[in-house]
Amino acid sequence: MSQRQPRRNGEDRSGQPASTLFAKSFAAKRADMRHPSIPLAALLFAGLLATPALAQIDPETLPHDLSPWGMYLQADWVVKSVMIALLLASVATWAVLIAKSLELRTASRVQRRVLAATDGARTLADAPATPHKEVAPALIEAARAEMELSAGALADGDGLKERVESRLVRLEAAAARRMTRGTGILATIGAIGPFVGLFGTVWGIMNSFIGIAEAQTTNLAVVAPGIAEALLATALGLVAAIPAVVIYNHFTRRIAAWKGLVADTSAAVLRLVSRDLSRGVARDGLKAAE
Template sequence: MHDLSPWSMFLNADLFVKAVMTTLALASVATWTVFLAKLYELFRARKNLEGALVRIAGARSLADARGELGEGPGVVAALLQAAAREWALSGEAAKNLEARAASHFQEIAKDEAARARRGTAVLATVGAIAPFVGLLGTVWGIMNSFIGISKAQTTNLAVVAPGIAEALLATAIGLVAAIPAVVFYNAVSRAAKTYLESVQRASGVAARLLSRDLDRAHHGAGANLRLAGE
């Protein structure tokens, strides 16, 4: 009699098949770890971003918004700091100030996109290759089973079934690792897309604040010129 529980089949499997099963099990653990960590990271980042946007919703200028958020970390604070830094470097009368500030906003958005997608390659890789790795273990195990059949010179199912079952377990573990990885990759990609849409919205807020400040500065300069002419 053979114990055909998954643990017993793992213990009785060929060394190569054991290595395949162990690798797939570790890949599954990595998949769950990355998934939970990325969901938490993206949820927290989006919550902080949305909270910052709410705090500066009533701001009339970059100075007001920066005073509300301070110099702390966060993508909204980074966008405001980039706009203020470009203003300080270029001067309010400089041409294409808004375009240069927009280029800084794009760089910040790209950095956030890279940060949001960091780690998803693990999910994509496990989802793509885990079934084939499991299949490799199955092919190897079945090959050894047929060699055993040849040596034993018997086709008794009770003799050959345990080896084949142990080989098929590798494919099952590969699917168990791959299916969640694909689902998790899609879930994390959607969460990252939603977060990056919020980043783009924050870029628009910073651009509008900068544009308002420029309009006020130009209006004030025009009024001063009219007074001087009078």
């Protein structure tokens, strides 16, 4: 038997130096990289086949019109109903803005004119009370009517002033109710408009997910149009709600200013009644009439 030679430093069991073995291993790895094996190529080919291809989707079936009108035409009937309701709400908002602005402008102008004339009058008979639909002349007419009805009890000045004040308060309340008529719809649109639009969005996204499941693809060209239609409902909800809230707050401030003018006119009428009672004009007039 031959005796084994002792290994030298840097040699493996085969007797080859370690540097030689490392060089051979590195060369083999480079050869594998230059010439990939058949299983690796097969895996890459299978991955390409598994990727959703645009060729599997018919381009003619995809919606190309992403304008607001095109998205409306392609939307579900529920989403269409939501959009129509929000558009009608927006039209109602602007209609109320125009009508109520004209009404408030006319009422405020008449109220200021009558208030100035009432403050400058010396007696209730001098106050302007021409027939008009506005509340200011009605306040003066109400005070005159109560003084005529209380002709036999003019000595009780405090009682007469209380009765006149009661009439004026009721007229002020009725006028305020008439003036605020139509503003409630603005508050309603501003409160529920975004939620109605959100309902249309949720419904549209549900339909988009159903379409994704039926098409068996997550391609953006299939998903995006349905989501865009759904988001259009939310946009319309905001378009209807935001102006409604702004216009409602605007009318709230203007109606409050108009109520202040009415209150000032009512106070001026009460001053005329008190002045007439203090001077005894009403009592002297009744005696002369008798």
